[in-house]
Amino acid sequence: xxxxxxxxxxxxxxxxxxxxxxxxxxxxxxxxxxxxxxxxxxxxxxxxxxxxxxxxxxxxxxxxxxxxxxxxxxxxxxxxxxxxxxxxxxxxxxxxxxxxxxxxxxxxxxxxxxxxxxxxxxxxxxxxxxxxxxxxxxxxxxxxxxxxxxxxxxxxxxxxxxxxxxxxxxxxxxxxxxxxxxxxxxxxxxxxxxxxxxxxxxxxxxxxxxxxxxxxxxxxxxxxxxxxxxxxxxxxxxxxxxxxxxxxxx
Numbered sequence: 001x002x003x004x005x006x007x008x009x010x011x012x013x014x015x016x017x018x019x020x021x022x023x024x025x026x027x028x029x030x031x032x033x034x035x036x037x038x039x040x041x042x043x044x045x046x047x048x049x050x051x052x053x054x055x056x057x058x059x060x061x062x063x064x065x066x067x068x069x070x071x072x073x074x075x076x077x078x079x080x081x082x083x084x085x086x087x088x089x090x091x092x093x094x095x096x097x098x099x100x101x102x103x104x105x106x107x108x109x110x111x112x113x114x115x116x117x118x119x120x121x122x123x124x125x126x127x128x129x130x131x132x133x134x135x136x137x138x139x140x141x142x143x144x145x146x147x148x149x150x151x152x153x154x155x156x157x158x159x160x161x162x163x164x165x166x167x168x169x170x171x172x173x174x175x176x177x178x179x180x181x182x183x184x185x186x187x188x189x190x191x192x193x194x195x196x197x198x199x200x201x202x203x204x205x206x207x208x209x210x211x212x213x214x215x216x217x218x219x220x221x222x223x224x225x226x227x228x229x230x231x232x233x234x235x236x237x238x239x240x241x242x243x244x245x246x247x248x249x250x
Contacts, residue, residue: 004170006203006204007201008089011068011092012033014033015032016062016088017030017031024043025043025233026080026224027224028088029217030092034092039086039092039214040212040214041090041167041193042192068092074089074170079172079173086170089196096241104240108132108162109129111161115134115135115161115162116137116159117129118137119136119137119139120169121138122140122143135159137159161187163178163179165188167192167193167194170196179204189210190210192210193211193233196209212234212238213241219236
């Protein structure tokens, strides 16, 4: 995937302090020239791995890896390992300077009440956002009431003014297909706590990155290890931030 290859270029080296694969979230803590930082990614754990191929081939040994090698797990065929690799990348990336403390749903709502939005992934804010835009299509692999099945993407996505893609698509391998269906003038947003806050992604045609920064590493790690969902983890010390592609000036 071109996006992941771009992220792997020129990563800082670092020392792995811990790798925690929780029920819902994966947290990796590394020490690099940016200091000690924690990156998050959504845990994906296919059930068929338990009694056959392991979901994490070197489980119990990963804290001895170099951080830049651990990040290479985003190339893995195991989505659990991909999450570990993505969380490592998020820990190694420098904190962006031009961020704003704004959650993804707030940013989308700010685009105006006439905006048509295709949201890839069912987020907790769906009901709140539906009343603030002209049209909200929610596409899901496992649709909930009011959602649309993912196989209607080719029909729905080209109609959207804003295409908001969950960063979990980087883990399950569906990002490139969804991204390819966008309308040429649509604003594209990558959102969710797994989102890499790297300005380099703007080179690909993404306009907005809405992700997370861990502010209390130990509290977040404890919550991740004890099966916390994101609302619980956020209360432990996670800040939601949004990064927008700079407007070109003549």
